[in-house]
Amino acid sequence: MRTWSTHVIDPSDEAALRQHWEVGQEAERSRPYEMYWSWDACLAGARHPRTESTSTFISAHDDQGGMVGAGQVLLPMADNLSASYGEVFVLPSHRRRGVGRTVLDALEAYARHHDRRTMAIEAYVPTSGPPTALDFARATGYESALEEEVKTLELRAHQADWDALAAHAAAGHRDYHIETFLDRVPDEALPGYSRLRTAFSADVPVGDLEMQAQTWTPERVREREERHARICRSVVTTVARDATGALVGLSEIGVDTATPWRAEQSGTLVLPEHRGHRLGLALKIANQRALLEAHPTCTTVFTDNAGDNAAMNAINEQVGFRTVERLVVVQKHL
CATH class of the missing domain: 3.40.630.30 (Gcn5-related N-acetyltransferase (GNAT))
Structure with missing residues (x-):
């Protein structure tokens, strides 16, 4: 399997943060509605972090330095101190090449380093068609914990x-x-x-x-x-x-x-x-x-x-x- 490099993004690096946001937006285009957060909200959120939790942006790159995957890990700081929450995004053109697993490994390593016992991730599944995100989650050791309907x-x-x-x-x-x-x-x-x-x-x-x-x-x-x-x-x-x-x-x-x-x-x-x-x-x-x-x-x-x-x-x-x-x-x- 091809290897990919990962990096923690400095939230003050607006260009890298913008690339990260673009990867996430492109990865989310297959959903039935445009639900990905706006660039303005992303930038403002990075500049004004929460006090009750921390968010860390992680990127995956090919051997030319292009960003092909993105992730975010959130650590609660006020309660649920053993938990972490992750997001994984991969450009459609680079799926099924190990990018998602590389990003997820980096998120999990970050969470373990901060003494978190669990990681939870939201997998969105179409009402018809293959449950790709859920299949990926289960293949990487995750189990369904809560099922909801998006309306x-x-x-x-x-x-x-x-x-x-x-x-x-x-x-x-x-x-x-x-x-x-x-x-x-x-x-x-x-x-x-x-x-x-x-x-x-x-x-x-x-x-x-x-x-x-x-x-x-x-x-x-x-x-x-x-x-x-x-x-x-x-x-x-x-x-x-x-x-x-x-x-x-x-x-x-x-x-x-x-x-x-x-x-x-x-x-x-x-x-x-x-x-x-x-x-x-x-x-x-x-x-x-x-x-x-x-x-x-x-x-x-x-x-x-x-x-x-x-x-x-x-x-x-x-x-x-x-x-x-x-x-x-x-x-x-x-």
Whole structure:
């Protein structure tokens, strides 16, 4: 098998970082939608790293120095300190030559060096056709740990249904109040919002992934908001309050302002003791309305849900989401 050289990219080397991004973008073109992050977001993210995790970019090169493969390894620094998360990209013209395995070996070596016990990678699988990414993962020692469906919502195709859905939802929660924040949680809502984020982390299905719930403090929330402002990410948050004013549910959508046509649903949660009042549906509809008001050029929302998350899958079906591919999160014990 041919050998390839790998390098850790200095995040201040904009030319190398751009090449890395281009390899990833080219590798992702076969997916049904353009979902790869924008160059603006990549560059801003490298210049303004997270405090709760570290990201390292690794490249693979041929004997002429051309970049033919790219990878990224993320190490959580606030929780899940034994875990690591990887991404592997190979130019279509260089697949099945050992490039992907070379990149993956470099990611795993980096994770082991930092005392990480597991690595998880997302493998996207078409609804029809060969599961190439999943086959590669299994051939390199990874096992399926969590299966989800990637879904899209074409906003304007379903906007006419929102009034009826909102009215149906409102009949079930007359003692609750729905409100929306754009980009920054108000100070008075910050403690309640932090508790909801922590609860969401504990509630989201993780399958067989070795993953612990995250603890969200008000300080962590503010740090995330400040970073979002630096990397041009806008977040639309809708919350539900009970009769006492306490926050009991939330739904969030994020938008990379460099690609304003698309948005990502980052989570919807209603606390267990407040379920059964159609709050999940109400939060979704209100948040989508607020999304279009704040970002009128947005056309498509992406989300992914585990197959056993029956309640959220039912809500997403009501709203109009449709499945476009599968997501299999694979895991390896290092």
